[in-house]
Each structure stands twice: as C-alpha cells, then as structure tokens.
Amino acid sequence: MHFFEDHSNELIISGILLVVIFIIRIISTKLVRRFAKTSDRIEHRTNLVIKYIHLLINILACIGLIIIWGVRAKDIVLAVSSVATVVGVAMVAQWSILSNITSGIILFFNFxxxxxxxxxxxxxxxxxxxxxxxxxxxxxxxxxxxxxxxxxxxxxxxxxxxxxxxxxxxxxxxxx
Missing domain, CATH: 2.30.30.520 (SH3 type barrels.)
Known part of the structure; x- marks a missing residue:
C-alpha cells in the first residue's frame, strides 16, 4: 500500500497521459482516414500510415512516462542517443529500406x-x-x-x- 501512497501523483499523471494518448490516436486515425477518403487514397496504404503515426505516438508516450516517473532528462538523452547510434550503425546498410518507407509516406500524402x-x-x-x-x-x-x-x-x-x-x-x- 505504500507504493500507491508514495506515487499517487505519478499514477494520476500517468493515467491522464494514457487517456490523452488514446484520444490522440483516435483523432489522428480519423484525420488520416478523412484525408484518404477526400483524396481517394488506397485503404491498405492508409492503414500503413496510421501504423507509422501510432508508432510515433507510442514512442512519445513512453518518453512521457519515463519523465513522469522521475528519470532525468539527461539520462533520457544519453539512452536515446546510445540507441540511435547503435540503430544508425546497424541501419547503414539498410538506408534504402528507410528511404523507401519515407518515400512511401510522402507519396501517400502528396503524389x-x-x-x-x-x-x-x-x-x-x-x-x-x-x-x-x-x-x-x-x-x-x-x-x-x-x-x-x-x-x-x-x-x-x-x-x-x-x-x-x-x-x-x-x-x-x-x-x-
């Protein structure tokens, strides 16, 4: 029971963040679908773009939760830069895949x-x-x-x- 008493603020803020993230995901999905419908985009491409947007929202939510629970921003920057470095080195050979995905998103919204x-x-x-x-x-x-x-x-x-x-x-x- 001490956990809930000691961390009540973090729990409340985390709950609010999760509700906000849920609402943002719903709104972003509706906006992308509306855009796709008004511009005659293909449904499976719409779903792909929605997945990318949800991934970005989830990453931002994880960063928000980490900050709420007291991890210092300096430590987050260090961890993110370390992960980005490892991923960057691993993806050097895979630049064309990332380039094609980025191009696919650009083609979806403006082609x-x-x-x-x-x-x-x-x-x-x-x-x-x-x-x-x-x-x-x-x-x-x-x-x-x-x-x-x-x-x-x-x-x-x-x-x-x-x-x-x-x-x-x-x-x-x-x-x-």
Missing part, C-alpha cells in the same frame, strides 16, 4: 499519380512506361505495354523525372 494512371519514368539507362497497378510502402508495381510487371522502388521516383501520360482509352470501371 501526382494514382493507381490506374499510365506514367513514364525518365531513366536514361532503363526508361519505363507502364500503368500503375499498386503503390506500396516500398515500391510501385507497373504493368508495361508487353504485359510485364515492373517493380520500381519509391525512393527512385523522387530521383527521376516522371510524366503522367494521358489515357488513350475510354473511362474504365474498376471492380474487385
């Missing part, structure tokens, strides 16, 4: 093309023209004129020029 558009990627070594079949967190899938699938990493879309070609066909109705 000029959508599934079904025909695009031309201006690459001097390997130019690609194809219809976008899918846009994922890491890559887009194009179907070229010969019917082959071309998988193109998201981070390269920001490094190459892209033309959105006018559809020569009539409006098509897509069904699942």
């Amino acid at each position: 000029p093309f959508k599934i079904g558009d025909t695009i031309k990627i201006h690459d001097k070594d390997f130019p690609v023209v194809g219809e976008i079949e899918d846009i994922s967190a890491f890559y887009i899938i194009l179907k070229d004129n010969e019917g082959e699938q071309v998988i193109y990493p998201n981070n390269l879309l920001f490094q190459k020029g892209i033309s959105i070609l006018q559809d020569k066909h009539e409006e098509r109705e897509f069904t699942d």
